[in-house]
Amino acid sequence: MRYIEPHAHMVSRVTDDYRDMLAAGCAAVSEPAFWAGFDRGTPQGFHDYFCQLTDYEPKRAAKFGLPHFCWLCINPKESENVSLAEEVLAMIPRFLDRPNVLGIGEIGLNKNSRNELRVLEMHVDLAARQDQMILVHTPHLEDKLKGTNLILDVLKSDRRFNPGRVIIDHVEEHTVKPVLDAGFWAGMTLYPESKCTAARSVDIIECYGAERLWMNSACDWGNSVPLAVPYAALEMRRRGHSLDEIDRLIYRNPVQFLGQNPRFKLGEEQPA
Ligand SMILES: [Zn+2]
Numbered sequence: 001m002r003y004i005e006p007h008a009h010m011v012s013r014v015t016d017d018y019r020d021m022l023a024a025g026c027a028a029v030s031e032p033a034f035w036a037g038f039d040r041g042t043p044q045g046f047h048d049y050f051c052q053l054t055d056y057e058p059k060r061a062a063k064f065g066l067p068h069f070c071w072l073c074i075n076p077k078e079s080e081n082v083s084l085a086e087e088v089l090a091m092i093p094r095f096l097d098r099p100n101v102l103g104i105g106e107i108g109l110n111k112n113s114r115n116e117l118r119v120l121e122m123h124v125d126l127a128a129r130q131d132q133m134i135l136v137h138t139p140h141l142e143d144k145l146k147g148t149n150l151i152l153d154v155l156k157s158d159r160r161f162n163p164g165r166v167i168i169d170h171v172e173e174h175t176v177k178p179v180l181d182a183g184f185w186a187g188m189t190l191y192p193e194s195k196c197t198a199a200r201s202v203d204i205i206e207c208y209g210a211e212r213l214w215m216n217s218a219c220d221w222g223n224s225v226p227l228a229v230p231y232a233a234l235e236m237r238r239r240g241h242s243l244d245e246i247d248r249l250i251y252r253n254p255v256q257f258l259g260q261n262p263r264f265k266l267g268e269e270q271p272a
Helices: 015-023 043-062 082-095 114-129 146-156 176-183 199-207 228-238 245-258
Strands: 003-005 026-032 068-072 101-108 133-137 165-167 187-190 215-216
Touching: 003 068, 003 133, 003 228, 003 245, 015 026, 015 043, 026 043, 026 245, 043 068, 043 082, 043 215, 068 245, 101 114, 114 133, 133 146, 146 165, 146 176, 176 187, 176 199, 199 215, 199 228, 215 228, 215 245
Parallel strands: 003 026, 026 068, 068 101, 101 133, 133 165, 165 187, 187 215
Antiparallel strands: none
16 A cells, blocks of 8 residues: 555654554655644744744654655634734745745634634735645534635635645535535545544545545644554445555545645655
């Protein structure tokens, strides 16, 4: 098996996780910027985090032979403070030229507040001006559908975007269709408790097909499983999906999306 982990917060994982991912067939990891479990209080805190994502973490992954890529933003959970967000956004262009940066993310909404929406629009504008791809986080709360629709409205009303260069992550049964219908990519996040389980994600694939869909573990400092993607592949296999279908979903699809940025390069050619 070969796969891409397109959404993992490796800064909060131990090196044993890198080793296990490699052993399971991981060919590259992509790491969106996210909330650290506490609110960073200053732009300097974000500066250091962006240095970690663009300098230290790719070196740590390289020790295991794993290409590491990242996305930059201020996370929706920290978007209530608009003036802090403005300072962080002003800093991001300085990092966009770093060789492992793929775009702006994970932006989006958490509680669907007015300030979060404003900061989302600021990020979307920055991405458009800088011609960057976007990775979007949707709320985990009961208002996921409302938040997803608000995000889709913001993205669809901006004519500067090709929806094929935007992925909306953490989709579930009730949000995947509007995302795909609008031409965006959709990510299914495999969590042991919330979001999608492996079985639910395979249900979604069986209902909607595998086009413009990927799976990720979104492993972080919380209750999450770094090998969730290969485990979901085992569930697909158990339910009779072919090896080619599995390879498309967990390897070729993320390569197709991420590869729209020429910086996304794999190491050695992966065997099929
Ligand atoms: Zn995340």
